[in-house]
Amino acid sequence: MAGPGWGLPRLDGFILTERLGSGTYATVYKAYAKKDTREVVAIKCVAKKSLNKASVENLLTEIEILKGIRHPHIVQLKDFQWDNDNIYLIMEFCAGGDLSRFIHTRRILPEKVARVFMQQLASALQFLHERNISHLDLKPQNILLSSLERPHLKLADFGFAQHMSPWDEKHVLRGSPLYMAPEMVCRRQYDARVDLWSVGVILYEALFGQPPFASRSFSELEEKIRSNRLIELPLRPQLSLDCRDLLQRLLERDPSRRISFQDFFAHPWVDLEHMPSGESLAQAVRRLMEIGKGGLIADPPIPQTALVVEAVKKDQEGDAAAALSLYCKALDFFVPALHYEVDAKRKEAIKAKVGQYVSRAEELKAIVSSSNQALLRQGTTVQELLREMARDKPRLLAALEVASAAMAKEEETGKERDALDLYQHSLGELLLLLAAEAPGRRRELLHTEVQNLMARAEYLKEQIKIKESHWEAESLDKEGLSESVRSSCTLQ
Structure with missing residues (x-):
């Protein structure tokens, strides 16, 4: 039965309604299932006559990879069919378009939004990496959004994907030049680490509005990629030190010096361990119910419960600063869990526990504050000495x-x-200067100043965490459950 409109393919069981886009050898259509559910899907239609040997291999690999994958941030292949003319991949439909359009309509993304997206992309890549799968064509156009109201990333288009162990090496040119790693553009042997370079380019584009090697021609692009010049990050917008560190380590031209997959997944800016998703928080929610006021009353401790146990221990020992820090780290797990727990009784129990931790953290903050004032005075004295010795700097x-x-x-x-932003900006400069400073009295003072500022920055992070935890708990008291869950999934 023909779909509505002229020129649309026919496929039993579906009504094709509009063309969503096209690629090298495929066109993607929006469609509805004819079943009672009227499920909306995307159908990737590949004309058999357009396929050469390489594209057949790519298509078969894509089907093989996707049919065995179920992950919240990877587009799902629901089924595939074929007739005399076409092969059809019936895919999950993503109503929010692709990441490229999302970035360009907003010019740049705030770091907070970019970080949420990067966590979701990293989660998908970790899943693939554990199965020795490399995407090899990572770019914003191949990253879809579930919707515009509550966008979740969905990695798509596995046409170039390969089963690659970390030690496998290839030399075939694949992917899109703007997002291609230098070793691939230069037609050298490459391995799975090319995906990490592409992630760096995507993150750069999200934060600064265009990829680092934006060019008017392929020859200009190739020249920029082949260059050995260090990739400099724009000073604006202002970014956290962790974000800049990750970008520089991803955009390392030499793959042997580029960040590893394991270090990428564990990087403090990506921090998959604290990724705010229902799946990753389920364990924290379950375990929270097992925590007594003075410690754990269940199985062997896991990281988040261990934090609380250690916080209580440090508190009892009189180490207020350490206890405060540990309570704040524990809240990294438990506050997001408030949004994802749907059982009313469990939610109330979590709120009560979070309230206890926030309350104690506030008390500890007052204790720590007085000693921090002394640190602040000490920092002022060191700064004055440094200024005297830095008139030529x-x-x-x-x-x-x-x-x-x-x-x-x-x-x-x-x-x-x-x-905190000012502290981090100052530390970014001072750490570079410290590395270049010759041994002597000025270097000693500079080292002390960096330590003081780091302590201040960490203290501020803890203050912010306590405030945010308090706001989160209060907002859940004021809002209905459905509204709080909905707003927690919405990116502003």
């Missing part, structure tokens, strides 16, 4: 001015985030 003086501005901002009520 304008870059050092400028970084110290930013640190002073951070201290001043910290004294203002409600300006913790602004102060």
